[in-house]
Amino acid sequence: MTWDEMQPLLEQGTIDTLYMVGWSTFYAILGGLPIGVLLVLTDRGGPLANVIVNKVLGVVVNIGRSLPFIIMMVALIPFTRFVVGTAVGPTAAVVPLAIGAIPFFARLVETAVREVDHGLVEAAWAMGGGTWTVVLKVLLPQALPSLIAGLTTTVIAVIGYSAMAGAVGGGGLGTLALTYGYQRFEDTFMIVTVAVLIVIVTAVQLLGDLAVRLIRRRERAAG
Amino acid sequence: MITTTGLTKVYRSRGREVTALDGVGIHVEPGEVYGVIGRSGAGKSTLIRCINLLERPTSGTVTVDGQDLTALAGRGSRAARPLRLARGGIGMIFQHFNLLSSRTVQGNVELPLEILGLGRRERARKALDLLDLVGLADHARAYPSRLSGGQKQRVGIARALAGDPKVLLSDEATSALDPETTRSVLRLLRDLNRQLGLTVLLITHEMDVVKSVCDSAALMEKGRIVESGVVSDLLATPGSRLARELFPVGGGASGADRTVVDITFHGESADRPVISRLSRTHDVDVSILGAAMDTAGGRQVGRMRIELPGRPEENDAAIGFLREQGLTVELPGQGTPGPVAVERELTEEGA
Structure with missing residues (x-):
């Protein structure tokens, strides 16, 4: 394969991968953030202590976390078809990716939020704040650096999953590597695809680290 | 201003019962500084946290400024609206300051004002006034991590005063500070008490705190008040511990x-x-x-x-x-x- 042949394929593959990762990350935040916060709030001794809700959420998250992604993806095909209308292509891949990423991110959110000093929560209560105040003005802002670090980890995991989605026709760089690199023995193409994935992952990690560092530095800065 | 009657708090964990408060009755007059002194584990912390119902007492009542808080529903963050409003009128400062590292000094003082629903400009004006009052106006834009312990506690005090409280609760507020800083923070509390007519209930394990700022004091042991009264009267009482x-x-x-x-x-x-x-x-x-x-x-x-x-x-x-x-x-x-x-x-x- 010549570079001229590879280039358009790589461009489309990269766009598809970013598309899948972008949307799944969006849903991971949308679903994972509230679930992670709820896991903390409903825990024993928490402000919304509720054993049943807490246990149910915990079990659901654990199932989502323990299922190998490739199996989950296949198992979800009927559901994906029901939601998107097809089980092939980048849009279809977003469904299992999002469902896999939500519990992943939820656990990281839980850990991050749990680390916030309980004294701060009490201070907010003592001021007359309620649960919303505690979550929006104390827990999330205080946990922000850890949340961003967790999000970085999630995005990178989703990039990995998205390449796996190629195995069932998800599109993106994973499909390219499989169909051209593996099945047609185009070693160069395989290497280039892997290189592009490495660049994307590195960029995400650097961006995430930079954001965390900026916030931490600001909090240590003089006015 | 603050009255508790028969305040009892029993903690139950794994079948064991621990009585942290055992029928505590204190009476804090308006405008006085009242100190509760005792060793760690004597129940002081539980007592002060029961006053604004961060802890719900097992039995007994708490009345602050004529309002029976124990009659209001809720505990912790589940507090119903009337209790949350009542808490807004009670300031509280803490041993470890409990400032948000994610907000500037000014942002920290604005937090209670946000809870009260004040507009942006009014919040900023009030926060700056309060910071001026505690002598930290020039640190408004700094983050708490840049401040010394004494400065952090001053921010804590400014924040506690944001809701124009009549009562300030101080939970070992000087225990993490060195002696000199302790004195300056106590002086500030005393000044605020005089200037604003603020009633202060403080708990401490340091006798010096009681000696330097308290009008009245109570000695607490094993969840009970064993002695209490106006400090100058106690000194004239033979046998007073x-x-x-x-x-x-x-x-x-x-x-x-x-x-x-x-x-x-x-x-x-x-x-x-x-x-x-x-x-x-x-x-x-x-x-x-x-x-x-x-x-x-x-x-x-x-x-x-x-x-x-x-x-x-x-x-x-x-x-x-x-x-x-x-x-x-x-x-x-x-x-x-x-x-x-x-x-x-x-x-x-x-x-």
Whole structure:
């Protein structure tokens, strides 16, 4: 394969991968953030202590976390078809990716939020704040650096999953590597695809680290 | 301003019951600084957290500014709206300051104002006024991590005052600070108490805190208030443990056939040359074993331990003379524990 042949394929593959990762990350935040916060709030001794809700959420998250992604993806095909209308292509891949990423991110959110000093929560209560105040003005802002670090980890995991989605026709760089690199023995193409994935992952990690560092530095800065 | 009656808090964990508060009744007058002192584990922390219902007492009532808070529903963050509103009128400061590291100093002071629903501009104006009041106006845009412990507590105080509270609760607010910073923070509390007519309820394990700012004090042990009252009255009360602990005077008898006498001077008697008169009129040699002079509750107070030759019964006349001078006279070692031992107990607890 010549570079001229590879280039358009790589461009489309990269766009598809970013598309899948972008949307799944969006849903991971949308679903994972509230679930992670709820896991903390409903825990024993928490402000919304509720054993049943807490246990149910915990079990659901654990199932989502323990299922190998490739199996989950296949198992979800009927559901994906029901939601998107097809089980092939980048849009279809977003469904299992999002469902896999939500519990992943939820656990990281839980850990991050749990680390916030309980004294701060009490201070907010003592001021007359309620649960919303505690979550929006104390827990999330205080946990922000850890949340961003967790999000970085999630995005990178989703990039990995998205390449796996190629195995069932998800599109993106994973499909390219499989169909051209593996099945047609185009070693160069395989290497280039892997290189592009490495660049994307590195960029995400650097961006995430930079954001965390900026916030931490600001909090240590003089006015 | 603050009244608790029969306040009891029992913690249950794994079938065991721990009574943290056992029928505590305190009464804090409007505009006074009231100190609750006791060792760690005595229940002070539970008591102060029951006042704004961060902890819901097992039984008993808490009334703040005429409102029975225990009648309002909720606990912790589940507090119903009336309780949340009531809490807005009670400021609280903490041992570890509890400032948000994610917000600037000004942002921290604005938090309670956001909860109250004030507009952006009004919040900023009020926060800056409060920071000015605690002497930190030029640090408004700094983040708390850049401040010293004393400055952090000043921010904590500014934040606690944001809702224009009538009552300020102080949970070991100076315990994490060095002695000098402690003094300056206490001075600030005292000034606020006088300028704003703020009622302050503080808990502490440091006698110096009580001595320097409190009008009234209560001694707490094993979940009970064992002694309480106006500090200057307590000093005039024979046998008062708080008085002994506030002004410990050391020294034991130098031999048998000696009489050890503890004298407390207060009010006018503090100005009179009592000891030299005693020596002259009764022709006795007085040795001073220990003495302390200080101001407590804004009044000059002194305590002295002296030794007279001869057994107590031989010194009736001398002791009678001291009593006539309007002094509080006690003979230690006669049924009550010596102040030395008590002082050690209180300093041992540290944190």
